[in-house]
Amino acid sequence: MTQEIAQTPKRKLLWQLFSSTFYISMFTFGGGFVIITFMKRKFVDTLHWIDEKEMLDLAALAQSSPGAIAVNAAILVGWRVCGALGMAVAVVGTILPPMIILSVISLFYAAFATNPYVALVLRGMQAGVAAVILDVVCSLGAGVIKERSALSIVLMIAAFLATFVLDVNVVYIILAAALVGVGKILVLRRARKEGAK
Amino acid sequence: MMTLLELFWSFLQVGLFSIGGGYAAMPLIQAQVVEQHPWLTMSEFTDLITIAEMTPGPIAINSATFVGIRIAGLGGAVVATFGCILPSLLIVSILAKIYYKYKGAKGLDTVLSCLRPAVVALIAGAGLSILGTVLFGESAVALQNVDLVGAGLFVAAFFALRKLKWNPILVMSLCGVAGLGINLLLHGLPA
Numbered sequence: 486m487t488q489e490i491a492q493t494p495k496r497k498l499l500w501q502l503f504s505s506t507f508y509i510s511m512f513t514f515g516g517g518f519v520i521i522t523f524m525k526r527k528f529v530d531t532l533h534w535i536d537e538k539e540m541l542d543l544a545a546l547a548q549s550s551p552g553a554i555a556v557n558a559a560i561l562v563g564w565r566v567c568g569a570l571g572m573a574v575a576v577v578g579t580i581l582p583p584m585i586i587l588s589v590i591s592l593f594y595a596a597f598a599t600n601p602y603v604a605l606v607l608r609g610m611q612a613g614v615a616a617v618i619l620d621v622v623c624s625l626g627a628g629v630i631k632e633r634s635a636l637s638i639v640l641m642i643a644a645f646l647a648t649f650v651l652d653v654n655v656v657y658i659i660l661a662a663a664l665v666g667v668g669k670i671l672v673l674r675r676a677r678k679e680g681a682k
Numbered sequence: 683m684m685t686l687l688e689l690f691w692s693f694l695q696v697g698l699f700s701i702g703g704g705y706a707a708m709p710l711i712q713a714q715v716v717e718q719h720p721w722l723t724m725s726e727f728t729d730l731i732t733i734a735e736m737t738p739g740p741i742a743i744n745s746a747t748f749v750g751i752r753i754a755g756l757g758g759a760v761v762a763t764f765g766c767i768l769p770s771l772l773i774v775s776i777l778a779k780i781y782y783k784y785k786g787a788k789g790l791d792t793v794l795s796c797l798r799p800a801v802v803a804l805i806a807g808a809g810l811s812i813l814g815t816v817l818f819g820e821s822a823v824a825l826q827n828v829d830l831v832g833a834g835l836f837v838a839a840f841f842a843l844r845k846l847k848w849n850p851i852l853v854m855s856l857c858g859v860a861g862l863g864i865n866l867l868l869h870g871l872p873a
Contacts, residue, residue: 513738542781547703549794550777552770553740554703560774576771580763583739587747588759590733594752598729602862607729609861612816612832613854614732616839618809621705623844625802637799644803648709655713655804659699662800666793673792 489533490566498567499574501532506559506578513555520555521547524562534566555579640665685754686761692719693746693765698773700742701794702801707742709804712811715749722749728815735854742766831864 490498505527513520521544528534535543543565547557556579563575597603629637640662647653692714700707708731715721722730734744743763750762777790814823816832835857842848842856 511738546774546777546781549701549790550770550774551699551701552697552767552774553700553707553742555740556743556767556770557774560770561778564775564778572771572775576767580739580743580767583737583743584747584759584763586737586739587733587744588751588756590737591748591751594729594733594748598726605862605865606858607732608816608832608865609835610732610736610854610858611725611728611812612835612861613839613850613857614728614735615809615813615816616836616843616857617735617850617854618705618708618731618805618812620840620843620850622802622806622809626806629799629802634795636796640796641799641803644800645806648804648807649810655709656695656699658800658804659701659797662797663793666796669796670789670792 495567499571502563502566502571503574503578505532506563506575507581510555510559510579511582521558524558528562528566535562539565636665636669686758688719689750689753689758689762690765693742693750693762694768696742696746697766698769701797703740705741705805705808706801707740707745709808711742711745712808715745721753723820724811724815725820728812731812732854736851831861831868835861835864 493501509520509523509527513523521540525537525540525544529537529540543558543561547554547561550557556576559575559579560572563572565571567574598607626641629641644658644662647658648655696707696710696714700710712727716724716727730745730748731741733748734741737744743766746762746766747759750758750760752758754761813836816836817829818824818827819829821827838860839853839857842853843850
């Protein structure tokens with residue numbers, strides 16, 4: 486697998502890395518999980534830089550780290566292919582398309598949003614986006630309930646009350662959930678030790 | 683200069699605490715740019731999420747660029763985006779090293795299993811406040827203030843997504859067109 490990387494001149498490697506991540510990022514709508522399938526197609530199937538099993542591991546890592554999945558995956562692939570320089574190139578390739586597009590949009594937004602026709606279209610689309618988000622929430626929530634873990638369900642309800650009713654800072658809620666996770670590790674570890682005795 | 687630092691610090695927190703991808707960043711962005719800083723109104727934030735949905739790229743990067751450029755120009759966009767990806771750069775490379783050393787991390791899975799339900803609840807909270815903007819706009823939350831067109835479009839869109847499994851971008855576009863059409867029919871051409 487790494488043969489392909491070793492045999493390619495470094496400049497060509499970096500250029501391929503940049504153009505691939507730029508292209509993938511440009512045409513990926515709908516967030517992180519989608520981008521990983523595109524990356525697999527490019528880096529595993531076409532360029533043979535990474536094998537399939539490793540790509541799955543990278544995807545798992547990208548999803549479990551903080552930040553955008555697309556950026557995390559670019560960091561991992563770039564690092565794997567060409568070290569720190571590869572990482573920088575892959576990240577720039579990934580963030581440039583959304584940066585360019587949103588810069589253009591935000592320049593026009595003020596003029597755009599005050600146009601009465603555009604404002605009506607945007608208001609209609611807001612109803613659509615609320616539906617899209619709450620549809621995703623229903624699927625994710627059903628997934629949590631299907632785990633049949635009392636702890637997960639209690640955490641979900643408690644976090645909802647904290648954010649929506651009590652207005653607790655989002656960061657504290659995430660930290661609290663992470664602490665519960667650390668507590669769970671400690672309890673599991675103690676249980677395992679007791680079991681060993 | 684102060685604004686640039688604030689932008690950097692705000693989006694650093696977005697990058698650091700959004701775990702799980704996709705919509706996980708949304709409640710954090712809302713907290714930073716609507717609640718803790720007067721950078722966007724809830725209605726502008728909802729427009730931003732709509733735009734982010736219709737364009738490629740992660741919501742966090744889209745938001746950092748949009749907010750950064752409106753608050754402090756192109757430099758603001760670059761600073762906010764850099765703040766957003768800096769935690770990833772550090773943490774992902776450390777996790778990758780640990781991962782390749784031990785091949786799998788059992789503890790991480792356990793922590794994530796507790797984070798997931800909380801993140802779902804946070805996304806629900808952000809989604810409901812967006813729904814609130816759709817139903818009530820900037821007016822008080824009361825039954826007589828409900829925007830019936832918005833409510834009708836929301837119910838139709840939810841049905842199309844949930845039961846008919848339509849594509850989200852298609853649903854949002856149709857909502858935009860329908861919103862324009864219905865309002866023109868009801869109120870005539872805007873002045």
